[in-house]
Amino acid sequence: MKSKYRYVLPEIQDLLATKELFAKAKSEPTRYSYADALLKLGEQNPHVVSLDADVSKSMKTTLFAAKFPERSFNFGIAEQNMMAAAAGMATTGLIPFANTYAVFASMRALDMVRNSIHYPRLNVKIAASHSGITPGPDGVTHQAQEDLSIMRSIAGSTVIAPADPTSTQMAVHAAAAYDGPVYLSFTRDPVPVLYDQAFPFQIGKAVLVREGGDAAIIANRDLVVQALIAAEMLARKGIEARVIDCHTLKPLDEKMVLKAAKDTGAVVTAENNIIYGGLGSAVAELLVEKHPIPMKRVGVGNTFAESGPYLEVIDKYGLTARHIVKAVNEVLKRKPSGKVPVQAKTAIRSRAKTKKPKQKPRAGQKR
Amino acid sequence: MIQAPMTVEELKHMAGIIRCDIIEMICNAGAGHPGGSLSAADVVTALYFRVMRIDPRNPGWPDRDRFILSKGHACPVWYAALAERGYFDKSELATLRRLNSILQGHPDMHKTPGVDMTVGSLGHGLSAGVGMALSAKLKKKDFRVYVVVGDGESQEGSIWEAAMSAAKWKLDNLTAILDRNHLQNDFCVDDEMPIEPVADKWRAFGWHVDAIDGHDMEQVVAALEAARERPGAPTMIIAETVKGKGVSFMENVADWHGKAPCQTEADQALVEIRRCYCEV
Numbered sequence: 001m002k003s004k005y006r007y008v009l010p011e012i013q014d015l016l017a018t019k020e021l022f023a024k025a026k027s028e029p030t031r032y033s034y035a036d037a038l039l040k041l042g043e044q045n046p047h048v049v050s051l052d053a054d055v056s057k058s059m060k061t062t063l064f065a066a067k068f069p070e071r072s073f074n075f076g077i078a079e080q081n082m083m084a085a086a087a088g089m090a091t092t093g094l095i096p097f098a099n100t101y102a103v104f105a106s107m108r109a110l111d112m113v114r115n116s117i118h119y120p121r122l123n124v125k126i127a128a129s130h131s132g133i134t135p136g137p138d139g140v141t142h143q144a145q146e147d148l149s150i151m152r153s154i155a156g157s158t159v160i161a162p163a164d165p166t167s168t169q170m171a172v173h174a175a176a177a178y179d180g181p182v183y184l185s186f187t188r189d190p191v192p193v194l195y196d197q198a199f200p201f202q203i204g205k206a207v208l209v210r211e212g213g214d215a216a217i218i219a220n221r222d223l224v225v226q227a228l229i230a231a232e233m234l235a236r237k238g239i240e241a242r243v244i245d246c247h248t249l250k251p252l253d254e255k256m257v258l259k260a261a262k263d264t265g266a267v268v269t270a271e272n273n274i275i276y277g278g279l280g281s282a283v284a285e286l287l288v289e290k291h292p293i294p295m296k297r298v299g300v301g302n303t304f305a306e307s308g309p310y311l312e313v314i315d316k317y318g319l320t321a322r323h324i325v326k327a328v329n330e331v332l333k334r335k336p337s338g339k340v341p342v343q344a345k346t347a348i349r350s351r352a353k354t355k356k357p358k359q360k361p362r363a364g365q366k367r
Numbered sequence: 368m369i370q371a372p373m374t375v376e377e378l379k380h381m382a383g384i385i386r387c388d389i390i391e392m393i394c395n396a397g398a399g400h401p402g403g404s405l406s407a408a409d410v411v412t413a414l415y416f417r418v419m420r421i422d423p424r425n426p427g428w429p430d431r432d433r434f435i436l437s438k439g440h441a442c443p444v445w446y447a448a449l450a451e452r453g454y455f456d457k458s459e460l461a462t463l464r465r466l467n468s469i470l471q472g473h474p475d476m477h478k479t480p481g482v483d484m485t486v487g488s489l490g491h492g493l494s495a496g497v498g499m500a501l502s503a504k505l506k507k508k509d510f511r512v513y514v515v516v517g518d519g520e521s522q523e524g525s526i527w528e529a530a531m532s533a534a535k536w537k538l539d540n541l542t543a544i545l546d547r548n549h550l551q552n553d554f555c556v557d558d559e560m561p562i563e564p565v566a567d568k569w570r571a572f573g574w575h576v577d578a579i580d581g582h583d584m585e586q587v588v589a590a591l592e593a594a595r596e597r598p599g600a601p602t603m604i605i606a607e608t609v610k611g612k613g614v615s616f617m618e619n620v621a622d623w624h625g626k627a628p629c630q631t632e633a634d635q636a637l638v639e640i641r642r643c644y645c646e647v
Contacts, residue, residue, distance in 0.1 A: 081528035088498025
């Protein structure tokens with residue numbers, strides 16, 4: 001049987017339907033994948049310099065510093081100075097990668113990021129680890145649930161949130177080849193290696209990673225894997241969901257999003273970011289103007305999160321596969337009846353029928 | 368084209384012309400920052416007409432010395448110096464702050480030939496200068512970086528982040544000039560948030576510190592030229608200045624930080640400036 005998946009490693013495909021994906025899949029925090037890619041870039045391009053702000057051990061940019069000490073600059077705990085200095089370096093033709101956590105990159109140093117980097121369109125790459133609620137245990141001060149929204153709102157910004165280690169490495173090389181500021185968002189906690197080397201990473205081009213015609217799930221960064229798990233859960237109910245890895249939040253791949261909307265008539269976005277101003281907003285803005293259809297956003301609501309193991313925190317705050325499944329079922333119900341696929345209709349009806357007698361086990365699941 | 372390097376006498380005369388340009392520009396625009404432009408006029412004149420290695424016909428020359436007006440709101444002085452030095456036609460000065468002008472309300476490196484860094488939000492320029500000076504060291508280039516910092520601006524924490532880093536990396540190719548005019552937007556600097564003892568602070572941060580009268584052209588030139596010869600650390604030149612220097616009714620008046628003179632005030636200012644600087 002032909003696989004519904006594209007670029008997804010066979011072993012991942014096998015694990016998606018099990019509950020053991022995170023336990024068994026080869027995983028890595030994408031901050032480490034970034035550090036590996038930066039090291040390779042350093043070997044290839046003498047203009048690449050690495051700027052740190054006291055989290056070089058955490059981001060493993062110490063690898064670059066050890067190999068290229070003359071091209072590595074640790075500014076200490078001074079993100080504002082690092083960002084504006086990166087801008088100054090870029091005016092002379094260097095390609096600075098400024099490394100810090102997303103809360104500091106997008107908020108502490110935002111004035112420098114806006115006025116000294118983006119306004120003059122300087123060739124600075126902002127490498128932001130701990131993006132979204134990927135630092136589970138660290139708590140709210142280190143959980144950058146707004147970084148993608150903030151960065152998306154800056155004129156001329158390019159914002160990339162890759163889903164896995166493989167695409168992260170590709171994103172870093174693509175960012176280096178692009179002339180202009182790029183914000184790269186990485187995870188603190190490990191995410192599974194999803195893709196093979198054929199993954200066609202291109203800035204601004206989303207990638208269809210699972211075929212399906214009943215609904216489309218458009219996700220980025222660490223929620224792509226949750227979207228893939230959700231698609232498997234839905235498939236068991238006869239609903240085939242298309243999954244799109246929308247790694248570039250800005251510029252949005254409007255063509256692919258519109259095609260998904262037209263093909264499926266029901267769209268769910270999934271992002272580990274507050275629902276204001278991120279991927280859900282970007283997709284909603286596009287669809288409401290060009291092809292309004294039932295849509296639902298999965299993301300952090302109007303709340304701060306809390307400390308806890310990564311997967312437990314994102315589950316409590318509504319960002320895991322089961323929440324995506326729920327959202328897909330909701331949009332399918334809102335689909336104009338003529339357009340609801342027969343399979344999906346049946347699935348919803350059967351769920352509705354079995355709802356009442358299964359009250360107790362549902363409550364048990366929640367716990 | 369004006370010949371540089373100029374003698375001290377020629378520089379004094381040019382500083383007068385630049386002061387006149389500042390008054391005319393801001394009066395014409397109906398808004399802008401005359402006080403801090405006038406206080407920095409002598410330092411900026413010395414840099415552009417004597418000290419810096421630049422080529423107005425080639426503003427992007429990779430080996431040029433860089434200048435950053437970190438107190439970007441004082442850009443009329445920068446624009447006037449660039450125009451008088453030949454980076455663009457003097458007629459552009461009349462377009463300051465107008466729609467489609469190459470002269471933005473705060474400096475934009477992509478709109479104005481000769482502007483080496485986009486600035487305006489205070490506390491960025493010295494950091495950008497640190498980045499440029501680090502680049503010069505890495506690329507083994509001998510260009511120098513000059514940054515004018517405001518005394519009010521020195522209340523920004525990022526100035527001191529930049530100060531620490533310049534000393535850490537021994538950026539002796541970086542010279543900063545503190546335009547110590549004692550006034551900021553609201554009130555006196557040392558009432559609003561005191562920065563004294565400011566020389567001791569910079570010394571404690573690991574910089575060479577020089578203190579001069581920022582309106583004595585001989586001292587200005589000597590300090591800027593001496594800074595080139597001091598190895599191992601960046602230099603901070605504390606230039607004691609008068610906000611609104613050259614215009615009697617603007618001098619030491621905080622309200623002239625960000626207010627345009629009307630035509631009558633401008634006319635009086637031009638008479639005073641010409642009498643003081645330009646009667647050679």
